[in-house]
Amino acid sequence: MKKIDWVRKLTSRKLWTAVASFVSMMIVATGGAENTATQVTALIMAGASVVAYIIGEGLTDSANIGLEEGEVTEE
Template identity: 75%
Template sequence: MIKINWTRKLTSRKFWLSVASFVSMLIIALGGNENMATQVTALIMAGATVIGYVIGEGLADANGSL
């Protein structure tokens, strides 16, 4: 079984863009409007930025970087 590198996955912009795209298309498909889809996508990408920063800083701290 292949082990997933979650640190790399969660810091990937492509991964978060795919998640945001899927969720926004799902909102539209289920009858939501474009404004709602845009707001949800923005929230996902903002959250992804925070997650990427926190993981990156944690890795830097673990490696003894300043």
């Protein structure tokens, strides 16, 4: 069985766009207002940005742990 790369999945913009689209369509399909669906979509995408930033910073920090003080990596 193939191991799932959760970091890559959780930082994927495609995943979060699909989740936001699904949730907003479910709101509209169940009789919710389009304004509510738009607000929920915006909240999901804002949350996704925060998740991606936190994971990205964590990966950067963990890559720099082994470096000596004052040494910089080239990215």
